[in-house]
Amino acid sequence: MCPPNCLHSICENASRRGLLKAGFGIGLAAVSAGLGLQPARAAAPAQEHRFSKVHDLTHTLFEGFPTFSGEKWFTVEKPVTWEKDKVNLHRWTLMEHTGTHMDAPLHFSENGMSVDMIDIADLVVPLAVIDIRERAASDPDAALTPDDIKAWEAVNGPLPEGCCVAMNSGWHALLDSPKFTGRDAEGKNHTPGFHAETAEFLIKERSVKGIAVDTLSLDRGLASSGDFPVHYQWLGSGRWGVEAIAGLDDLPAKGAMLVVAGPKVRGATGGPSRIIALV
Known part of the structure; x- marks a missing residue:
């Protein structure tokens, strides 16, 4: 979801989740098959991922969901x-x-991929959860920085190849609070997000397919000014994002697999999605 003026900004700047048992193991190809999804191209040999729990990382959508x-x-x-x-x-x-x-990349690029064009294999990926809750609790304008990435790697090892990096700011727990949008008296929004330098760092120095936030925007809420640097850099590079993700507190920092079950709508720039983690 974009901050206010997002759609106006685009127009101006664009020419533009029972049967699972502990220890049950499946390959990535089997995950896709279980969802009734077929890869658009020949897949690489499947890597086994063993999991015992399925976590729903999706907020229930309702009329009046915050914007x-x-x-x-x-x-x-x-x-x-x-x-x-x-x-x-x-x-x-x-x-x-x-x-x-x-x-989808098309959301903030002139000729980027729409949702239906994204290879399904690119939507079943390792998940790295980076916790900035302590900092965000005292600073609603906190950003996930390159230093946060490096600190995570110092403890957990390198980011997994082709992963999704998810920011856990604690904001998902604020859904029913005005703080979720962080809108102040001047109409500015104060919510955490990725720093533009982090997007650039991940694009140039790491192999990452997606980023996710538990807030309404990949950018910090302050990007409601219309700049949206992370959106333009990240989506413009052909990568995807997930916004308003839930339930990150229940996940480990590393080891989970993320399944992004987005809508397969021709030409869609995005859409409400069922986001699932396998742990």
């Missing part, structure tokens, strides 16, 4: 009812970037 501007980005209508038609059916009206959702 930076306060606008309603998701509404539900009932064109038919059980009482009248003996059928339950809803009509949804939504902006692509609402609730827990993914950002």
Whole structure:
């Protein structure tokens, strides 16, 4: 989800988650097959990932789900009812970037991949969770920096090849609080996010396919000024992002696999997604 003026900024700047048992092991290809997904190209030999728990990292979407501007980005209508038609059916009206959702490269690039163009194998990846909760608790404008990446690696080893780096700022627990959007009296938003230098560092010096945040934006809320440096750098490089992710507190810093089950809609710049972690 973008901060206020995000859509206006784009227009101006663009020419633009029972049967699982402890110790059960599956390969990445089997994960995709279990979701009914087929790779778009010949896949590399599957690497086994053993897991015993499935974590849902998705907020439940509802009318009034927070947005930076306060606008309603998701509404539900009932064109038919059980009482009248003996059928339950809803009509949804939504902006692509609402609730827990993914950002495709096209969101902030002129000719980037839309959601349906992203190789499914690139959406099942190792997950690295970087915890900045202590800092963010005292500074809502805190950013995940290159030093945070290096500190994580000093403890956990190098970032896994082709991983997703997720920022845990603790913001997912604030969903029902005004602090979730951090909007002040001047209309500025104060929420943590990735620093632009971190996006550049990960692009140039690490092999990372995606980044994720538990806030409404990959950028800090202060990017509501319209700059969106992380969005432009990260998505512009052909990589994807996930915003408003939930449940990171329950995950280890390393060892989980992330499954990004996004909507396969032709030309979509993003969309509400079911985000799953296998641990």
